[in-house]
Amino acid sequence: MQMAAAARPESATRRSRVKGQSRLMSERILESLLVLSGLVSVLTTAGILYVLAWETVQFFSEVSLIEFLTGLEWTPLFADARFGILPLLMGTMLTSGIALVVAVPFGLMAAIYLSEFAPSKLRRVLKPALEMLAGVPTIVYGYFALVFLTPLLQSVVPGLSGFNALSAGIVMGIMITPMISSLSEDALSAVSNNLREAAYGLGSTKLSAIFRVVVPAATSGVVASIILALSRAVGETMIVAIAAGQQPRFTLDPRVPIETMTTYIVQISMGDVPAGTLEYRTIFAVGSTLFLMTFAMNVLSQRLARRFRER
């Protein structure tokens, strides 16, 4: 703008002064708008935390924390109400665990290929293509698990229910694979070439250079990507709500219907539990647990990623 003003000699100084004032004004307005929009998300977060904490505290005034954390039965809606979150926690861990079993090897191998082997032209095509998997709506994944993968697996796995943790977990693994591959690839590519060359200089083959030098050097970044993917899996809702079932069950058997924490929240918000009742507050207690878990994982992952960047 200044340059434009200077280019016009005619009464340039006056105009620029006026312009300068109005610019100052508009900049201020703009700045406060930006602050405001920043505040919106901060305040929203604060509001959510407040509601979450408030309802959770009320929940725990009626249910003991010990029962909540150690009980093996979760039947808050039934006449004989039990409030042990472990079955829901187990459901979440089971599906997320299966997802990791799928996503970690595939994601890591894809990352190693992209970073160490793929020609840069191919990588420029492959990486976004892989990332597209993360853009598929989760409802599509959910039905993919329910109507395609489950019937397929039923012909192989004996005793597999129509709703089960296995196919939901596998599909969730496919969903989070690009998260691991993409972030790990960044970590691997960021490993200094000096290290690779030093390894070759000492007579390593390409494979031993990768697995002995490059991958260990990128460990914190890789682990950060896995934790981030895990936290995504833990919070995933649609796939498990559709394909994993709605029965809180304390089991590690991946063949039977289970219920995750997110599915439970869905189930209750779908039904008509009146606000202000204990049943209603269960979803906040479950939500808080979920929040604490994903929060801890995200913090951990950020720490690791920072450490990796500092290297």
Next chain:
Amino acid sequence: MASYFMQTQRLSFAVSCVVLATAATFTGCSKNAAPSGEPAAPSTEPGAAPSAEPVADRVIAIDGSSTVFPITEAVAEEFQKENRAKVTIGVSGTGGGFKKFCAGEIAIAGASRPIKPTEETACSAAKIEYIELPVAYDGLAVVTHPKNTWAKSLTVAELKKIWEPEAQGKLLKWSQVRPGFPDKPLRLFGPGVDSGSYDYFTKAVVGEEHKSRGDYTSSEDDNVLVKGISTDKLALGFFGFSYYFENKDSLKLVPIDDGIAENGAGAIAPSHETIEKGSYQPLSRPIFIYVSKQAVERKEVRDFVGFYLNEGIKLIEEVGYVKLPEDAYKLARARFEQRTPGSLFAGAGSKVGVTVTDLLAGK
């Protein structure tokens, strides 16, 4: 961080829409969505309010039992062909429907059991009077996977053994139900606790309304149950007969023996005949709509209920239900004409094995 929770919240609504949408093509999620820009229909009734009434008033909001839903949906579809009013139908279960009904949020509640004392209290506290209208009979079908070769019939006592609260965490295998059944896990599916089918089943089988084990797959959406049972060889479940009727090919009925010879000896499977004759006991029952007296002031609600009790009953068998005897409909129409408030069940909840005609006639 917090975005994870926000996401969960947002998705939870989305998923409820989606899960509901799998049921059929209805408007479970468009809570009282007012039709925008729809011109007010010309009034056909002499002396009716001029067409200046707000458009939103022309929406007839209905919610409640998923068992009554197929009938109401069919009736609403026909009704909307001839009338300008818009009918929205949700499926929150009977209990969920009454919660909304007694909060004055909806005009009509579908119910697969009579109103309960607690719900009556809620309604009268909100000064909401209702007209109770039985519309059809329904049987609760007990079903398995089509490849289940052993459960050829079950007795009421066996059903009780399976579903009573004491069975929770203990009765987990088919062989525990009856010696000779395979030593394999028993996977149970049933309606959610907000559902009238749940209330009726627990009353008729367990003996006490709203008491059962809690470790089974429970869903207010009967289609989820159909999907679960039809894809699991070890499954056993129950829901309204019409959902069986709609999915005959992927499910297998289990005949039920109540041990009472007067109702027909041996195990009896639900069918239109056995439900109508009352020999499918104890699992057949009348289902209802509850109409808010305040809402009846509105012409479109009056028209809709009138349509329901006349043209509507022709659709009942089409969607897999059993018609009440003609006398019962006459009495129900009279009840509606006279705006008779209150429940025939005196707020006592489900009664097992009653005939609607007797009830309506005040016997």
